[in-house]
Amino acid sequence: MDAAIVGLGITDVGRVYGRSAPDFAADAVRRAVADAGLTLGDVDGLLVSSGTTRDVDVSLQRRLGLRDLRLLSEMQAFGATAGAMLAHAATAVTHGLADVVACVFADAPRRAGESSGAAYAGRRRYALTGAPALRTVAGGNPTVQYALAARRHMQTYGTTSEQLGAVAVAQRRWAALNPLAEMRRPLTLDEHQASRWIAEPLHLLDCCLVSNGGAAVVVTRGDRAADLARPPVHVLGLGQGHPGYPARCGSDFGLTTGAARSGADALRMAGVRTGDVDVVELYDCYTYTVVVTLEDYGFCAKGEGGPFVAAGHTAPGGSLPVNTGGGQLSGYYLWGMTPLTEAVMQARGDAGERQVPKRDVVMVSGNGGILDHHSTVILSPHRREARR
Amino acid sequence: MTTPGPPIEADAATAPFFTAAARDELLLPRCTGCREWHAPDVTTCCGPLEWAASTARATLVTWAVVHTAPHPDFADAVAFRTAIVELVEGPWLQVRLTGTDEPVAGSPVRIAFAHPAEGASYPIGVLEGP
Numbered sequence: 001m002d003a004a005i006v007g008l009g010i011t012d013v014g015r016v017y018g019r020s021a022p023d024f025a026a027d028a029v030r031r032a033v034a035d036a037g038l039t040l041g042d043v044d045g046l047l048v049s050s051g052t053t054r055d056v057d058v059s060l061q062r063r064l065g066l067r068d069l070r071l072l073s074e075m076q077a078f079g080a081t082a083g084a085m086l087a088h089a090a091t092a093v094t095h096g097l098a099d100v101v102a103c104v105f106a107d108a109p110r111r112a113g114e115s116s117g118a119a120y121a122g123r124r125r126y127a128l129t130g131a132p133a134l135r136t137v138a139g140g141n142p143t144v145q146y147a148l149a150a151r152r153h154m155q156t157y158g159t160t161s162e163q164l165g166a167v168a169v170a171q172r173r174w175a176a177l178n179p180l181a182e183m184r185r186p187l188t189l190d191e192h193q194a195s196r197w198i199a200e201p202l203h204l205l206d207c208c209l210v211s212n213g214g215a216a217v218v219v220t221r222g223d224r225a226a227d228l229a230r231p232p233v234h235v236l237g238l239g240q241g242h243p244g245y246p247a248r249c250g251s252d253f254g255l256t257t258g259a260a261r262s263g264a265d266a267l268r269m270a271g272v273r274t275g276d277v278d279v280v281e282l283y284d285c286y287t288y289t290v291v292v293t294l295e296d297y298g299f300c301a302k303g304e305g306g307p308f309v310a311a312g313h314t315a316p317g318g319s320l321p322v323n324t325g326g327g328q329l330s331g332y333y334l335w336g337m338t339p340l341t342e343a344v345m346q347a348r349g350d351a352g353e354r355q356v357p358k359r360d361v362v363m364v365s366g367n368g369g370i371l372d373h374h375s376t377v378i379l380s381p382h383r384r385e386a387r388r
Numbered sequence: 389m390t391t392p393g394p395p396i397e398a399d400a401a402t403a404p405f406f407t408a409a410a411r412d413e414l415l416l417p418r419c420t421g422c423r424e425w426h427a428p429d430v431t432t433c434c435g436p437l438e439w440a441a442s443t444a445r446a447t448l449v450t451w452a453v454v455h456t457a458p459h460p461d462f463a464d465a466v467a468f469r470t471a472i473v474e475l476v477e478g479p480w481l482q483v484r485l486t487g488t489d490e491p492v493a494g495s496p497v498r499i500a501f502a503h504p505a506e507g508a509s510y511p512i513g514v515l516e517g518p
């Protein structure tokens with residue numbers, strides 16, 4: 001594997017109205033290509049992914065006027081897609097199937113004057129027939145399913161709502177340093193605890209934002225990357241884990257996720273250990289996923305994720321900076337592009353006030369479905385040979 | 389008591405399950421090869437599956453209190469509990485959970501049935517002690 005991220009494009013993100021997801025996607029690709037010092041004519045590979053609006057597809061090629069592509073696909077593993085696109089792009093450029101691959105995600109679920117919850121509920125499809133309908137009449141939905149996962153973790157390991165709140169508080173402190181973040185006002189644990197229940201044990205402030213916008217990265221071969229406009233961010237390790245939890249006794253649902261397999265594979269491929277990782281950018285659709293992913297990656301023992309965060313390790317000034325842009329909870333919600341974009345900014349040394357001092361190894365997660373899909377990416381400003 | 393939530397219906401694969409629910413009986417797919425019991429959505433094992441009667445006895449795996457209606461037809465029903473329960477045969481089922489005890493993982497749960505005015509009958513959980 002010899003691939004690097006050489007371009008990064010993020011559109012206006014958040015409560016940005018009047019633009020469709022394909023509009024954001026095209027904007028993001030143009031920005032990423034320009035950031036790399038390239039032109040659209042240099043792009044010979046395009047990987048696209050959709051959020052809730054499900055309208056970003058391979059027609060983005062025509063919208064961008066891209067000719068004679070050698071690689072083009074729509075990909076979907078939900079929150080794990082950014083990592084999956086990056087893996088596909090990195091493999092393609094390594095083996096010469098394409099030279100310059102743009103990977104893009106965009107979504108536009110929010111409408112003016114509408115709450116975050118309404119933005120998602122309005123687009124939800126309810127299973128009303130057959131076995132899937134049982135979850136509907138049981139009162140399930142994605143947030144409720146994460147609440148069930150979090151409760152199982154709490155019952156099994158003693159994780160508390162205050163520990164989940166510590167995730168939100170730490171990330172808000174990072175967001176305060178990030179001009180791209182939507183929620184920058186300081187947050188206290190008391191405010192977290194007082195925020196209304198969405199699905200107990202999850203408070204409102206355990207849940208991510210909902211954002212309109214798009215983000216793209218441009219990937220090329222590692223040995224070409226140094227000649228381009230911006231400092232390259234090399235892809236050292238990749239992994240995925242799709243547990244396929246059976247609905248039966250012995251299931252690890254809520255306790256251990258696909259991060260365990262995915263993280264181990266990515267670390268092995270990169271030739272590093274958790275102790276070598278300087279910055280971690282985790283998929284934080286809910287505070288709980290930060291806790292369980294830290295455990296599954298091996299940054300702390302199983303069941304110790306809550307106390308680990310509550311001890312302040314992940315906050316600014318802590319021993320393991322996590323979600324340094326505020327994450328999806330306080331920064332912006334672009335599915336797997338939230339952790340990936342922040343990782344690129346940190347690895348480049350571009351993160352301004354929130355820049356971490358040591359950035360040789362950056363670990364990034366993606367999580368999709370109800371803990372059904374996981375991807376891991378390990379990035380570095382150094383090519384693998386040069387790093388050690 | 390009126391039943392909250394939207395009306396649902398069987399499909400071809402689950403017709404026996406919902407027909408049995410209407411007469412307060414819980415059927416689960418069971419493998420005729422390895423004799424393993426499965427959750428209602430499972431369609432594949434080492435041998436053909438047949439619908440077989442469960443004891444309808446379970447223990448609580450996890451639960452949540454739903455405060456934001458997950459479907460508009462639950463708007464007047466919040467807050468309520470939803471739970472994943474483990475039947476003694478092994479499969480998991482997600483059900484609305486009734487009962488006044490404070491739940492903990494492992495609490496005993498009996499499967500009962502909702503018979504809404506519209507749509508198919510379906511299982512619910514009754515918490516039977518902490």
Ligand SMILES: [Zn+2]
Binds near residue numbers: 419424433435
């Ligand atoms: Zn079998």
